[in-house]
Each structure stands twice: as C-alpha cells, then as structure tokens.
Amino acid sequence: MSITLADARVVTPGGVHEGWITIEDGRFTHIGHGRAPRDGHSLAGRHVVPGFVDIHTHGGAGGSFPSGDQEEARRIAAFHARHGTTTIMASLVTAALPDLARATSALADLCDDGLLAGIHFEGPYIARSRCGAHNPALLRDPSTAELADLLKAGRGHVRMLTLAPELPGGLDTVRAAVSEGVIAALGHSDSTYDQARAAIDAGCTVATHLYNALPPLHHRDPGPMAALLQDERVTVELINDGVHVHPAMVGLAHGVAGTGRTALITDAMGATGMGDGVYRLGSMEVEVSGGTARLVEGGAIAGSTLTMDVAFRRTVERVGLPIAEASVMASLTPARVLGVDDRVGSIAVGKDADLVVLDDDLTVHSVMRRGAWLG
Known part of the structure; x- marks a missing residue:
C-alpha cells in the first residue's frame, strides 16, 4: 500500500519545509520539497510532526x-x-x-x-x-x-x-x-x-x-x-x-x-x-x-x-x-x-510511518501509526 501526503509543512530535526511525504508498507519512502510529483492526499498546509x-x-x-x-x-x-x-x-x-x-x-x-x-x-x-x-x-x-x-x-x-x-x-x-x-x-x-x-x-x-x-x-x-x-x-x-x-x-x-x-x-x-x-x-x-x-x-x-x-x-x-x-x-x-531512534522519532526515509498532523493552532488533526490512520 502506498500513500502520498501532499501540501504539508513537514517538520524534521533540521527545520520545517513545505513539501510531501510518500509512505509504502508502513514506512517513509520519500520526503520531498515543494509540490508532490503525483496526486496525493492534501493536508492543506498543515504541520506534520513525527509521532x-x-x-x-x-x-x-x-x-x-x-x-x-x-x-x-x-x-x-x-x-x-x-x-x-x-x-x-x-x-x-x-x-x-x-x-x-x-x-x-x-x-x-x-x-x-x-x-x-x-x-x-x-x-x-x-x-x-x-x-x-x-x-x-x-x-x-x-x-x-x-x-x-x-x-x-x-x-x-x-x-x-x-x-x-x-x-x-x-x-x-x-x-x-x-x-x-x-x-x-x-x-x-x-x-x-x-x-x-x-x-x-x-x-x-x-x-x-x-x-x-x-x-x-x-x-x-x-x-x-x-x-x-x-x-x-x-x-x-x-x-x-x-x-x-x-x-x-x-x-x-x-x-x-x-x-x-x-x-x-x-x-x-x-x-x-x-x-x-x-x-x-x-x-x-x-x-x-x-x-x-x-x-x-x-x-x-x-x-x-x-x-x-x-x-x-x-x-x-x-x-x-x-x-x-x-x-x-x-x-x-x-x-x-x-534506543529506537533507528525506527521512530523523526520523519526520515526508512523509519516507521508514525506521524501527527496538526492544525494551525497545533491541536491534533489526525494520527498515523505504521502507515495506518488511527480512528
């Protein structure tokens, strides 16, 4: 299963950038800047932080x-x-x-x-x-x-x-x-x-x-x-x-x-x-x-x-x-x-797709764990 999260403000240890994230089989596979190369799920400019x-x-x-x-x-x-x-x-x-x-x-x-x-x-x-x-x-x-x-x-x-x-x-x-x-x-x-x-x-x-x-x-x-x-x-x-x-x-x-x-x-x-x-x-x-x-x-x-x-x-x-x-x-x-920072803790290629989507007031909009949205 593959999903691309587009129109996001992606938060990494190095800072915040406007971009996109692709997730496959529960892991981050691509993290890009600017417009996503293919259609995806738009986050409408919301912040995305690691779980x-x-x-x-x-x-x-x-x-x-x-x-x-x-x-x-x-x-x-x-x-x-x-x-x-x-x-x-x-x-x-x-x-x-x-x-x-x-x-x-x-x-x-x-x-x-x-x-x-x-x-x-x-x-x-x-x-x-x-x-x-x-x-x-x-x-x-x-x-x-x-x-x-x-x-x-x-x-x-x-x-x-x-x-x-x-x-x-x-x-x-x-x-x-x-x-x-x-x-x-x-x-x-x-x-x-x-x-x-x-x-x-x-x-x-x-x-x-x-x-x-x-x-x-x-x-x-x-x-x-x-x-x-x-x-x-x-x-x-x-x-x-x-x-x-x-x-x-x-x-x-x-x-x-x-x-x-x-x-x-x-x-x-x-x-x-x-x-x-x-x-x-x-x-x-x-x-x-x-x-x-x-x-x-x-x-x-x-x-x-x-x-x-x-x-x-x-x-x-x-x-x-x-x-x-x-x-x-x-x-x-x-x-x-x-000792689990090789798997979780930041949005990086190869890590588990654990993330939190935040509204402008930094309240939780949605949560993903290992590539699956939580209800």
Whole structure:
C-alpha cells in the first residue's frame, strides 16, 4: 500500500519545509520539497510532526499501567495514541515486589505484541524524603538480587529503572541494571552533587522528571540537578504541564541541555482524559481537581493529567521554542533514550510511518501509526 501526503509543512530535526511525504508498507519512502510529483492526499498546509514518544506514562482514560490489567493497558495506549503518542513505555510505581513482578509479567505480553515499547520501574528503590506520591511503607533499599528477579519477570522488556543512587546498594544496582541493558535513571533522590556524579559515572543516563522530587538548585549546594544538567551523558525529562515546572525552568533546562538532551514526558496517571474526581495511582488514593492530581493524604503532586500533544504545544507557545525543536524533545530525544531512534522519532526515509498532523493552532488533526490512520 502506498500513500502520498501532499501540501504539508513537514517538520524534521533540521527545520520545517513545505513539501510531501510518500509512505509504502508502513514506512517513509520519500520526503520531498515543494509540490508532490503525483496526486496525493492534501493536508492543506498543515504541520506534520513525527509521532510522539513518551518514556514516562502511568495511565490514562481511567486505566493504570501499575494495575497490570492488559485491557486497561490497551485502553491507555489507544487513548494516548489519539493524542499523538505512537510509541509509549509503561511506567509502574512503588509496590510490593510480588505485585511488581505480576504487573511486569502481564505488561511484557503487550511488549511482545508491539503495543508497548517497554516497562519502566519508578521505585521502589527511591528516597523516603523525596517519595512524592509513592507509598513510603513500600520503599526498599536497592537490591541487585531483587532487580534480577524483576527483570526475569519482564522477559527482556524492562527498559528503565528510576532509583535514588545514594541509598545503600544504589551504585551496585545502577551497574547491574546497565549491564542488563536497562536504562538507569536518577530520580526521587536526595543525592548530593558528588553522589549524582558518581551515579552518572556508574551508568545513570536519565534524570527522572527533572526538578520534581529532587533537591532544589542552590549556589553553594548545587545538588543533583547541576550534575544532571551539565553532563553530556544525561538526558533530562520534563513534565511541561504548567503545574510541575514553570515555563521559565523548562527554558532553563533546554538552554543548558539543548534539544538533544531534553525529553518531554507526560507522567500521566489514570485520570488523564477523565474528569475531576478520586482515582488511584498504585496503592495511593489521588484526588484530581481542576486537572491537577494530588494525594488525598498529604497533598503531594501525584503524576499529571497531561497528554503529549499539550506538552508539545506548551513548549512552542509558553516556552517559546521553535516547532522543530519542540518536536525533537517530544519524539527524537526520547526515542534515542530508548534506543529506537533507528525506527521512530523523526520523519526520515526508512523509519516507521508514525506521524501527527496538526492544525494551525497545533491541536491534533489526525494520527498515523505504521502507515495506518488511527480512528
């Protein structure tokens, strides 16, 4: 099957050009400038960006990945796909080890099917002082033996582990994760600047939702954020929903790390796409009011109700970055983190035909995944 999308404003990492795209058998085969050489499906001058890649998502549409329910997981993936996320990783939260293993095993089936791009453990190896919406009663010191059991349950599909490397056993667990091909991410941590640098040297390459659940920057005590932002080996995640991070701080992180090391994420939980009310995130009860999710007890921010199209649009409109740079942050940079940028993350010949067509106000007009339009 072949289709040509004509009269488009094609967004690539190098910029935006007026042109056309041909797709055959689910892949991009030609990307041209100007008028298409043959009749095609006119996009009437709309922007076309690569499908978004979300490496940190807990749920949506009333469903939760931590539940391990496969039907919920399918509903979550379908919901976020309608908002442009064509590659999604399932993020779990702190739970008892048997529950984590059970959910991991169930979600691994959906990774086998290609619905999910992997599984992310956010906890239980995080700092009590920075646990946020994680259940403090279930936190544990890092253990390479426990991690090995969890990885076995994931059958090769566990792609990321967020932990506090300053905890006993933290650096050994970082090394063990990396040796098994798992991305080690520093997050929910009270580490010092030096401890963060040691973690990076041990193999940490991602900062889980930078600024949130980390010590603040201070000119005499720079803490982990300075180490994470400065090191070329680290990609920093940002939740650009206007609740977690001020637009100026998004701009600051981008100014230091650049588009190649700054990844937009949603950190979305089950209430995303739903109304205000009471929901669950793992074992914790969450109240959503005005679109902001907070724990019923204690009031800590508990994930978001963000979708990636909104994060992308806010990056252009509120942060002031060019569309091409915001696109890299929402697609190519997270794809590089996952190691799938050879297949997704940009509009390039040979890659999967994952794309999002945007109206003039940068809202989603239509979404294509692997050459098929989504309903």
